[in-house]
Amino acid sequence: QVQLQESGPGRMKPAETLSLTCTVSGSSVSSGFYWGWIRQPPGKGLEWIGSIFQTGSTYYSPSLKSRVTFSLDTSKNQFSLKLTSVTAADTAVYYCARGYSSLDVWGKGTTVTVSS
Amino acid sequence: QSALTQPASVSGSPGQSITISCTGSSGDVGGYNFVSWYRQHPGKVPQLMIYDVSKRPSGISNRFSGSKSGNTASLTISGLQAEDEADYYCSSYTSSSSVVFGGGTKLTVL
Numbered sequence: 001q002v003q004l005q006e007s008g009p010g011r012m013k014p015a016e017t018l019s020l021t022c023t024v025s026g027s028s029v030s031s032g033f034y035w036g037w038i039r040q041p042p043g044k045g046l047e048w049i050g051s052i053f054q055t056g057s058t059y060y061s062p063s064l065k066s067r068v069t070f071s072l073d074t075s076k077n078q079f080s081l082k083l084t085s086v087t088a089a090d091t092a093v094y095y096c097a098r099g100y101s102s103l104d105v106w107g108k109g110t111t112v113t114v115s116s
Numbered sequence: 117q118s119a120l121t122q123p124a125s126v127s128g129s130p131g132q133s134i135t136i137s138c139t140g141s142s143g144d145v146g147g148y149n150f151v152s153w154y155r156q157h158p159g160k161v162p163q164l165m166i167y168d169v170s171k172r173p174s175g176i177s178n179r180f181s182g183s184k185s186g187n188t189a190s191l192t193i194s195g196l197q198a199e200d201e202a203d204y205y206c207s208s209y210t211s212s213s214s215v216v217f218g219g220g221t222k223l224t225v226l
Contacts, residue, residue, distance in 0.1 A: 038162075045119070045220040046154070046162065046205050059213050095161065101150035101209040102167035109161060 002026040004096050004107035011113045018083040018114075022096030022107060029072055030054045034100035035079045037070070039092040040109075047092075051100040052079055059100065086114045120145065120206055120218035127224040133194040136221045138206030139187060144216055146187035150209035153182060153191045156220075157202045165204075166191060193223075201225040 008020040022035070029035060036051035050060040052070040060068055069082045083090060091114045097103035121139040128134040138145065138153075145151055153166040164173050166182035169189060179194045189208070193200055206218040 045203075046156075046207075046217045048207065048215040048217055050214075061214055062212055101148075101207075101215055102152040102164060103154075103162075104164045104167070104173055106161045106163075 002098060002105045004098065004105060006094060006096050006107045006110040008094065008110045008112055010111065011115065012086060014087050014114060014116055015085055016114075018081070018086050018090065018112060020081045020094055020096075020110065020112075022079050022081075024077050024079070024098075027098070028074075029077055029079055030074050033098050035072075036097050036099055036103055037081045038095045038097060038103065039090075040095070041089075041092045049081065049094075053100075088114050090114050118216070120208060120216055122204075122206060122218040122221045124219075125222045125224065127226055128193075128196045129226045130196050130198065132196050133192060134196060134223065135193075136191045136204050136206075136223070138189040138191070138208075138218050140189075140208055140216070141187055143211040144187075144208040145184065145189050147211060148209045149184070151182065151184060151189040152207045153180075154205045154207070155200075155202045156205065162205065196225055198225050 003025045005023045034051045037049040052058045058070045067084045093109040095109045096107045098105040149169045151169045154162040156162040169184045170182040181192045204221045
């Protein structure tokens, strides 16, 4: 079955750039699906970050659009997120998932803590 | 972009039915049939329960149903079970080609 696994830095300092990668198994990132990122701050609700299609077309949250970039690596069957100029407000569990308006397969999530 | 509005909490007894509302605007819920619902147990990964307003993914019990009227979508859970106790989130596609989530509803099974 389709499985997704996030990988990231764990802890980082304010103003740094967050880089996360999602490795897909059981499916191809070029198989016609959208792939997305969602985050959840501690004790809070879900926030959609954006989605990317196999063509490289991207769709971002308006509130994060100026700081976020998605990319696909078909050779590694991965997709990635970069978020610039992080602050403590970016502390969250970051999930990758398959889909766009609906997200049917999720990774287990990776915790990112921004602290000086 | 404002989050969709959900009640903070709802509760019901085993066997009863409950409904969780999700209110947006004509630019999201009311304008598109792309409303989804997710269940998240504490410390666990969200699970898709309903998509495209009323469709159930494979493996999801028919105790879960979705509907929409105007700018408000609803999730109904019938025959409440202890395992249904969780946080529930709605989401909708929007006119800016983005997706917005609701603030979440904590369901307590009494």
